[in-house]
Amino acid sequence: MSRAAPVFEAPMTVCAQIEARAEHPATEGKSYLLQGERTWTYRRYRDESVRHAHFLQRRLGACDDARPAHVAMLLENHFELLALYGGCAYAGATLFGVNTGLRGDVLAGVLNQSRARVLVVDERFLPEVEKVVARLEHLDPENLLVFATGGDELSPERDWLARVADEVGAADSSLDAPAADVTPESNLMVIYTSGTTGLPKGINNNHFKLLATGVGVSRAAEMGFDDVGYTCMPLFHSNSMFVGVSPNFWVGGSVALRERFSASGFVPDVLKHGVTGWNYVGEPVHYVLNAIEAEYGGNEDRIRAEITENPANRLRFAVGNGASPPDIDRFMRWFALEEMYELYGSTEAAISTFRKKGDPRGSVGEITDEAVRILDEQGRECPPAELDSDGKIANYAEAVGEICRRAADTSLFQGYFDNADANRSKYRDGVYHSGDLGHVLLRDGRRYLFFDGRTDDWIRKDGENFSAAQVARIVQEHPDVDLAAAYGAPCAVSDELVMVALRLAPERDFDPRRFFAWCDAQCSEGAMDRKWFPDFVRLVDDFTFTQTQKILVRELKRDHFHRERLPDAPLFWRRRGDTEFRPFSAADFASLRERFAAAERDGLLEV
Numbered sequence: 001m002s003r004a005a006p007v008f009e010a011p012m013t014v015c016a017q018i019e020a021r022a023e024h025p026a027t028e029g030k031s032y033l034l035q036g037e038r039t040w041t042y043r044r045y046r047d048e049s050v051r052h053a054h055f056l057q058r059r060l061g062a063c064d065d066a067r068p069a070h071v072a073m074l075l076e077n078h079f080e081l082l083a084l085y086g087g088c089a090y091a092g093a094t095l096f097g098v099n100t101g102l103r104g105d106v107l108a109g110v111l112n113q114s115r116a117r118v119l120v121v122d123e124r125f126l127p128e129v130e131k132v133v134a135r136l137e138h139l140d141p142e143n144l145l146v147f148a149t150g151g152d153e154l155s156p157e158r159d160w161l162a163r164v165a166d167e168v169g170a171a172d173s174s175l176d177a178p179a180a181d182v183t184p185e186s187n188l189m190v191i192y193t194s195g196t197t198g199l200p201k202g203i204n205n206n207h208f209k210l211l212a213t214g215v216g217v218s219r220a221a222e223m224g225f226d227d228v229g230y231t232c233m234p235l236f237h238s239n240s241m242f243v244g245v246s247p248n249f250w251v252g253g254s255v256a257l258r259e260r261f262s263a264s265g266f267v268p269d270v271l272k273h274g275v276t277g278w279n280y281v282g283e284p285v286h287y288v289l290n291a292i293e294a295e296y297g298g299n300e301d302r303i304r305a306e307i308t309e310n311p312a313n314r315l316r317f318a319v320g321n322g323a324s325p326p327d328i329d330r331f332m333r334w335f336a337l338e339e340m341y342e343l344y345g346s347t348e349a350a351i352s353t354f355r356k357k358g359d360p361r362g363s364v365g366e367i368t369d370e371a372v373r374i375l376d377e378q379g380r381e382c383p384p385a386e387l388d389s390d391g392k393i394a395n396y397a398e399a400v401g402e403i404c405r406r407a408a409d410t411s412l413f414q415g416y417f418d419n420a421d422a423n424r425s426k427y428r429d430g431v432y433h434s435g436d437l438g439h440v441l442l443r444d445g446r447r448y449l450f451f452d453g454r455t456d457d458w459i460r461k462d463g464e465n466f467s468a469a470q471v472a473r474i475v476q477e478h479p480d481v482d483l484a485a486a487y488g489a490p491c492a493v494s495d496e497l498v499m500v501a502l503r504l505a506p507e508r509d510f511d512p513r514r515f516f517a518w519c520d521a522q523c524s525e526g527a528m529d530r531k532w533f534p535d536f537v538r539l540v541d542d543f544t545f546t547q548t549q550k551i552l553v554r555e556l557k558r559d560h561f562h563r564e565r566l567p568d569a570p571l572f573w574r575r576r577g578d579t580e581f582r583p584f585s586a587a588d589f590a591s592l593r594e595r596f597a598a599a600e601r602d603g604l605l606e607v
Contacts, residue, residue, distance in 0.1 A: 002198065002222075002223060002224030002225060002227045002253075002276065003224050003225040003226050003429055004224055004225065004227040005218075005223075005224055005250070005251035005252050005253075005294065006024055006026045006027065006252055007227065008020040008021060008024060008056035008252070009404060010445060011184065011210075012184040012207060012208050012211050012212075013089065013182050013183065013184055013186070013207040013211075014085075014188060014207050014210060014211065015049075015089040015090040015177065015180075015182055015207075016182075016476045017249070017250075018042075018045065018046050018049060018086055018089070018090075018213060019046060019177070019387075020262060021042040021046070021249075021252060022042050022043045022045070022046035022468075023048075024042075024252075025413070026252065027042045027252045028041070028042060028043050028064070029042075029043065029092060030042055030252065030254070030385075031254050032044075032084065032249075032255065033045060033079050033254070033255055033257060034228070034254060034255065034256040034257070034273050034320070035077075035078070035079060035256065035257040035258070038079065038228050040079055041176055041186045042252075043174075045079075045082070045083070045086065046086075047174045047348060048079070048080075048083040048086070048087075048171070049083050049085075049086025049089065049090055049345075050086075050087070050090055050158070050174075050175050050176075050177050050178070051083075051085050051087070051168050051169060051171075051173060051175060051444045052083050052084055052086065052087025052088075052091075052162055052341060053086075053087040053088075053089075053090035053091040053092075053177065053180070054091075054163060054168045054169075054175060054178050055087065055163070055167060055168045055181075056069075056088065056091045056093055056118060056151050056174055057091050057116050057178055057485045058085050058167055058168070059117075059143055059341075060093065060117055060118065061090075065266065067117065068094070068115055068117070069091065069092060069093035069094060069117075070093065070094050070096060070114055070115050070116045070117055070138075071084070071088055071093050071094070071095050071096065071116055071117075071118045071119075071120070072095075072096040072111055072114050072118070072119045072120070073095060073096070073098060073119075073120050073121075073236070074098045074100055074119070074120070074121040074122060074125045074129065075100070075120060075121070075122045075147060075235075076100065076122055076124070076234070076259040076260055077231060077232070077234065077235050077240075077257045077258060077259050077260065078149075078257070078259065079139035079225070079257070080147060080160075080161065081235055082235070082245070083177065084120060085188075085189065085235075085483060088188060088189070089182070089188055089207065090177055090178060090182075091180050092181055094108075094184060094187045094188060094189065094190060094251075095188065095189045095190070095242075096114040096116055096189075096190045096192075096202065097189060097190065097191050097235070097236030097237070097266075098110055098111065098192065099192060099200070099234075099236055099237075099464075099529070099533065100122070100125055100234065100236065100326060101529035101530060102128075102200075102527075102537035103128055103527045103528070103529070104128075104131065104132065104526060104527035105132075105199070105302055105475055105527055106199060106344070106470070106527050107128060107527075108131070108135045108136065109199045110192060110199055110200055111132075111136055111138075111229070112135070112136060112138065112141070112203070112593055113199060113417075113418065114138075114190065114417075115138045115418075117134075117138055117139060117140070117143060118139075118143045118145070119139055119143065119144050119145065120145050120146075120147060120148055120160055120315045120377060121144070121145070121147065122146075122147050122148060122149055123146055123148055123149045123150040123152065123154070124149060124150060125429070126146055126462055127232055129144070130533065132508070135386050136545075142157065144158065145158060145159075145160035145163060146158045146159060146160055147160050148160075148161070154545065155425045156425075162293045182207065183207070184206065184207050184208035184211075184461075185206050185207070185208065185415075186207055187204050187205070187414075188204045188205060188206055188207050188210055188359075188558045189237050189241070190202040190203065190204060190205065191203050191205060191237070191239075191241065191347050192236070193238075193346070193347050193348075193464075195264035198447040198558070200466075201348045201416045201417075201419055201422050202416060202419070203348055203415075203416055203417070204414040204416065204417050205238075205240075205241075205347075205414065206414060208426070209349065209412050209414060210241065210242075210246055211246065212241070212252065212412065212440050213241075213243075213247075213349065213412075214241040214245075214246030214248075214249060214250035215247075215250055215339075215356075216352075216354075217242065217243055217246070217247040217319060218247035218248075218250050218251050220341065220354045220356070221247065221277065221317055221319055221339075221341055223247055223248070223251050223253065223277065224251055224253070225250060225251055225252050225253060226253070226255060226276070226483060227248060227253040227254070227276045228248075228254040228255070228256060228273055228274050228275050228276050228277070228279055228314070229244050229245070229247070229248040229253060229254070229255045229275070229276075229277050229278070229279065230244075230254065230255075230256050230258075230269060230273070230275040230277070230278045230279075231242070231244035231255055231256070231257050231258070231260065231279060231527050232260065232262070232265075232266070232269075232284075233256040233280070233281060233284070233463070234260070234277060237319065237463070237464065238346070238349075239279055239280075239281055240279060240465055240593050242347075243279040243319050243320060243343075243347075244279035247319075249276075254273075256269060256273035256275055261284050261287075263284070263287040263290065263291035264291050265289050266288045266291070267288075267291075267300070267307060268294065268584050269585060270313070270335075271310060271312040271313060272312075274314045274460070275314065275315055276315060276316050276317070276319075276371055277315070277316070277317050277318065277319065278318040278319075278353070279319055279320055279324065280318050280319070280320035280321025280326070281320055281321060281322050281462060281463025281494070281495075282320070282321065282323045282327075282462075282463065282493060282494020282495055283322070283461075283462050283493055283494050283495065284462075285318075285322075285323040285327050285328075285331055285377035285494070286323075286324075286327055286493045288329055288331070288492065289327060289331060289334070292307065292334060298310075298344065299373040299422055303334055304334075306337065307334055308333070308334055308335065308336050309336075312561050313335065315335045315336075315337060316337060316338045316339075316342065317337055317338055317339050317340065317341060318331070318337065318340045319341045319343060320341075320343065320463075321342055321343050321344060321345070321364065321451070322343070322463055322494035322495050323340070323494060324343065324493060324599040324600060324601055325361055325362050325599075325600045326361065326491070326492070326598060326599050326600060327494075327599070328340045328342070339356075339357055339380065341354060341355055341356065341479045342355040342363075342364050342365070342424075343355060343364055343365060344403075344436075344438075344449055346434065346436075346542045347396035348408050348410075348412075348434075349404050349411065349412035349413055349414040349428070350405055350411045350412065350413035350432045350434070351366075351369070351403060351411070351432070351434055353365035353366060353367055353449050359448060360443060360448050361443055361600075362450060363441065363447050363448040363449060363450050364450065364451050364599065365407075365448065365449060366446050366447065366448055366449075367426075367440065367447040367448070367449050368414060369405070370405050371405045371407040372403070372404070372405050372449075373404055373405070373406055374399075374400075374401040374402070374403060374404070374439060374440055375401050375402050375404045376402075376440055377401075380398050381540055382398060382400065382401040382439065382440075382505060383395065383398055384399065384439075384441060384442045384447075385399040385440065385441050385450070386399070387441075388456075390428070393439065393603065396439075396603070396606075398440070399439040399440070400437055400439045400452050401437065401439070402433060402434065402435070402436065402437060402438075402587045403434040403436045403437070403438040403449070403451075404431050404432060404433055405431070405432040405434075406430060406431050406432075407430070407432070408430065410427055411432075411434055413427075413432065421427075425438050434453075435458050436451065437451075437452040438450055438451050438452050439452060452604075458488070459471065459486065459487065459488040459496055459498055459532075460488060460495045460496050461491075461495050461497070461498060461531050462495065462531055463495065464531060466485040466529065466531065467554070468485075468487050468488070468540050469486070470532070471486035471498060471528075471532045471534075472485050472486040472500065472501065473485045473521055474520075474526070474527060474528050474532070475500050475502070475534065478510070478515065478518055479505070480504055480508040480510065480515070481502050481503070481504060481505065481508075482500075482503050482504060482505040482506070482508075483543065483551075483589035484500055484501065484502050484503070485500065485501045485543065485551045485553055485556060485603060486498065486499070486500045486501075486534075487499055487500075487501075487556055487557045487560075488538055488557065489535070489560040489561060490596070490601070490604035490605055491604075492558060492592065492596045492598075492599045492600075492601055493599065494594040495537040498531075498532060498533065498534050498535050498536075499534065499535065499536040499537070499538065499556075499560060499561065500534045500536070500537055500538070501537075501539075501540050501543070501556050502537060502538070503539075503540055503541070503542060503543060504539065510539055510570070511573075512537075512572050512581035512582065512583075513579075513581075514573065515537070515581060516578075516579065516580045516581050517580075519533050519534060520533070524571075534574075535573060535574060536560070536561045536571065536572070536584065537571070537572040537573070537581055538556070538561070538566075538569055538570070538571050538572075539569070539570040539571075540569075543556075549580065561573065561584060561589065562589070563584070563585070563586045563588075563589035563590075564586075564589070564607060567586075571583070571584040573588070582596050593605060
């Protein structure tokens with residue numbers, strides 16, 4: 001058990017809390033950030049944050065509504081990213097965390113919508129920014145700064161860290177904090193999540209919310225002063241900020257970073273840094289398990305000797321969402337975990353649950369907020385799930401509905417940045433709509449939540465939500481495609497797979513290899529994020545439309561790739577490592593169904 005955290009007496013602003021830890025004798029010299037052979041103490045982190053605050057104030061100059069103190073980042077996980085975050089906290093600026101997978105029109109649109117006047121970009125992503133830089137409306141050329149990570153020589157005017165050193169002071173400088181009007185309600189970070197239409201939506205997160213999520217998670221997971229978190233999920237994402245960085249910061253713990261997730265690098269990092277807790281999303285859990293199985297040939301004795309009973313293995317818990325129950329069981333066994341906490345929540349943070357020991361298998365925890373309800377399409381509350389003798393839901397169609405919150409307030413949700421329409425859509429008539437599907441199981445008078453996927457306009461993959469309409473728009477640009485729809489399909493591992501239905505243009509045929517190559521090119525050269533790459537393709541003669549001439553996606557989503565429901569439909573799929581789409585046969589479906597059953601997710605196929 002980790003020791004209790006020291007008491008840090010400070011206001012609920014990130015800058016005040018950084019100061020408190022940099023001055024406290026228990027944490028001043030303690031290692032806060034770890035990566036490879038690098039280490040920053042809490043004092044060093046404070047000094048780096050203050051240096052960046054002075055730099056940002058210098059570059060931003062006088063700020064008002066027309067010239068806001070907005071800073072954007074396009075970075076992988078580095079100490080310096082968190083220094084930029086801390087710098088914005090001290091400077092009273094707002095940091096916009098841009099998804100590193102964005103390309104083309106979407107990237108330009110997000111940067112323009114943010115009205116960011118400083119942009120810091122990882123050298124790896126500079127070519128993508130340079131493709132759209134002429135279209136950026138608020139960024140002066142001198143404020144496009146590059147973080148040198150690729151080994152190429154940068155011009156001194158563009159080198160981010162060189163500019164900070166020259167204009168403010170060297171890395172070993174310890175400066176007084178700048179003057180800035182910062183309150184707990186000050187907007188500190190905008191984290192983007194895709195909308196159902198148009199550009200990704202930016203979610204406002206003030207100082208209080210970013211700290212409060214750390215308080216909540218650290219208490220639920222019983223974290224303490226000796227804990228070391230492992231953050232390999234991207235820091236532009238709420239999973240890492242809310243579940244990784246903030247809880248460990250709150251208790252005065254440490255955070256080990258990795259630039260990007262690596263299944264093969266997971267175990268070495270955990271052992272090297274003495275990691276005690278990991279913030280995860282579902283598919284990476286599966287990838288880590290596969291990497292271990294491949295390395296040790298599935299030999300449980302070798303895994304137990306090299307990992308489970310390794311004296312360097314201090315991992316005791318993990319917190320996240322989307323892992324299947326069998327993966328949870330195996331991960332806990334191989335790492336000898338005390339607990340693996342599945343939670344439900346979103347960047348909006350209006351609704352959250354936290355699965356604890358003894359909660360029903362497969363649930364994401366107890367609903368403790370009486371305002372949270374499962375509603376059907378008419379706004380009526382859905383009945384609780386009724387289980388049959390096999391433990392499966394007998395009333396699935398009636399019990400599953402949208403996870404909502406009926407209340408006069410929106411809890412920690414502080415609205416979308418500069419998007420009144422999205423706010424009205426999300427919270428209307430006194431109801432907050434999550435866009436997620438779920439059901440409730442009653443046990444001993446307690447309500448336990450089960451997550452059942454997204455509504456039709458959303459797809460959730462690898463822990464990220466994105467717009468099905470965006471995927472469909474891109475796919476529809478293929479010269480052989482006349483009309484397209486995109487939707488989430490069941491996944492045996494976690495979250496959803498991406499499925500598209502295509503109506504081909506007249507006199508055109510579907511070429512699986514050519515379509516795969518085209519999608520691949522859209523990921524490397526166009527506007528398609530790699531996560532949006534279709535996993536399944538269905539060809540249709542025509543779509544069914546609503547009275548307003550919208551494609552009726554619900555029927556497509558219901559049948560997904562179910563071969564027994566679609567015995568004659570042209571279906572294609574790709575598996576990891578494939579270089580083309582292949583026909584999806586009845587035998588393929590039978591084999592996939594076995595995988596779903598092994599993961600205890602076969603019910604998803606029969607909705």
